Amino acid sequence: MNQQPDSTRLNGFSDNANAQYAPYQAQPTGQPYWQQPTYGAQYAAAMQPQKKSRGWIVALVAVVLLFAFLFATLASCNSVMMGASSSMLGTGTQSAVDSLSEDAVGVITIDGTIAYDGTTASPEGLKAQLDRAENNPHIKVVVLRVNSGGGTATAGEEMACYVEGFSKPIVVSSASMNASAAYEISSQADYIFTAKTTAIGAIGTAMQVTDLSGLLDKLGITIENITSADSKDSSYGTRPLTEEEREYYQSMVDVINETFMETVASGRSLSMEQVRALATGLTYTGIEAVQNGLADEIGTREDAIAKAAELAGMRTYAVVSLEPDSDDLSDLVGLLSSSKMSNEDVIERLKELNGNGPQH
Secondary structure (H helix, E strand, O other): OOOOOOHHHHOOOOHHHHHHHHHHHHOOOOOOHHHOHHHHHHHHHHOOOOOOOOHHHHHHHHHHHHHHHHHHHHHHHHHHHHHHHHHHHOOOOHHHHHOOOOOEEEEEEEEOOEOOOOOOOOHHHHHHHHHHHHHOOOEEEEEEEEEEOOEEHHHHHHHHHHHHOOOOOEEEEEEEEEEOHHHHHHOOOOEEEEOOOOEEEOOOOEOOOOOOHHHHHHOOOOOOOOOOOOOOOOOOOOOOOOHHHHHHHHHHHHHHHHHHHHHHHHHHOOOHHHHHHHOOOOEEOHHHHHHHOOOOEEOOHHHHHHHHHHHOOOOOOEEEEOOOOOOHHHHHHHHHHHOOOOHHHHHHHHHOOOOOOOEO
8 A cells, every 4th residue: 555656647747747746756754655644645636737827918918908907097098188288387399399370478487597408497408498489470578487596697697698689578587596507598588577575696706716725634644635736726725725826816806706797787778887886696586676676576477478579569369388309208207217206206296297616
């Protein structure tokens, strides 16, 4: 009774049966066959002919259908959200701008630090949208929605030149802040709106040089700069400035700030004496800015749009948003793959689909 079954009896059965039977041959328990109930049950099951499973085909079809459903859902949500955004905010998508058939006000948002980052808060980004408005016969006027505390002086200078050279009227709508380089840009517009509590102005220039030499000494760190000229390492922060270097940098700041003031004086039709008196480096409230000539009127974004339409002689018009092209679906997929997002985060993102050198 303790004899193991003849392996020839397994002929014609699947390899799986041999695999299930083999462990019992390799691990005898020393007990009589009839005292091994689990052995007998498993061996009997192994002796049954095995049916080929087609479950993987069903699983593959299910995965394909799932991806198709998700793609269709995302595309649908994107379309709905962009449409809702356009209708609620009065703005248009890329295709809406290009397919305009009526006169329109184009809105460009300058938000964040003025820099060279390709957004509409940069020279390249702003010029691209101004050129787009310039070349579209239906866009008669532009509103700049500004919410920025300034940034790189040279970027602000370039952007101010682009606004000054634009052939169509430009109206500025100031949000919570319109300061320094952002105000230099705004000063070239035809009309400036501000809220009563907007921080606006801050005409001034700053350059920062950090001296870490005292801290390095305390840490026992010595840094030697090998330079081609004595002042080449003046901005490295490893030693204090000399008096000559401090005077040099001060002269540079004064020259840059003089250009800033000249730009404001020209754009706002103020004298250099008036602008110099206002160039304290500090911001003014919107109320003060209207009083001292840095702004024209207290008003909202909608007031700015209405004024723009008036300057362009339009009674009926559309309002379209001018902004850089973006692939919303790709942005969403990138976020999903690079971060841990909850269902609520995904929903919010779907709803949202539709900023070195001298500083001003």
